[in-house]
Amino acid sequence: MLKGAIARRYAGAIFEIARKQNTMDRTLEDVKSIAEVFAHRKLAYLLREPKIPAQRKETALRQALAAKVLPTSLNLALLIVQRELVDVMPHIATEFEHLVLDYRNQAVAEVTTAAPIDDAQKDVVKRALEQKTGKSIIIQTRVDPSILGGVVARVGDEIIDGSVRNRLHVLQQQLLSGISLSNDDEFASEDTEGFAEPANR
Known part of the structure; x- marks a missing residue:
């Protein structure tokens, strides 16, 4: 599946959660923050490297994000890493922002x-x-x-x-x-x- 289609699917899912929980602004900040964290060279390598154990990746991600983002946003980040979609995260952030803008006209x-x-x-x-x-x-x-x-x-x-x-x-x-x-x-x-x-x- 193309990156654009994957990004729209994940962005749509987190958008619906944010809408139902009335956390749109905070979730938008979180998604942008996750994309920035994933862009850090050392962490990005750790998260992408298939030989590194999943538990170590999760620990590193929780240390980087847990105190900064909502639990639902952290779950999104963990799922992205688990499914080896780290490179798609910037596209998810862009698609999510588009959804928020459209929602607010x-x-x-x-x-x-x-x-x-x-x-x-x-x-x-x-x-x-x-x-x-x-x-x-x-x-x-x-x-x-x-x-x-x-x-x-x-x-x-x-x-x-x-x-x-x-x-x-x-x-x-x-x-x-x-x-x-x-x-x-x-x-x-x-x-x-x-x-x-x-x-x-």
Whole structure:
């Protein structure tokens, strides 16, 4: 079975437990913590190595997690190790976070701008994305000068590209393919009329 399918199955199981026990926030923290613990090189080797006794693995895992996570979360970690799915844990954490966001009608938007934006500008982008997606948006920002200006937003698998770089690319494609610009086109202006082919006289 593919890692994605396995991750969704385990994420779905722990999600239902967290929902019934009303421990969604804590379980989300736990699942992320488990994924981080599994990423530690020495512990990851110990947990993956088939020659190391299962009891030693369980002891190491309990020492690393028991004081930090809920019993149900610890049981998840133990089950993952028992079934030799340590490499799948990051995918389980990602799938679980997606389930929590969907449950709360939220979405994370990765917003890229050419220069840093202030809180007021973030709020404008947030409201626009909420109107487009119908979800409460959690914004994560990053700066990439190469987009020149505007905003590029990724919400899940959807990319909303409002960058100057993208507009220039679209304009170049239109010019190279010989598409005439109508008066309604967002690029139609005195600045671009000079590129139009001369009319027959």
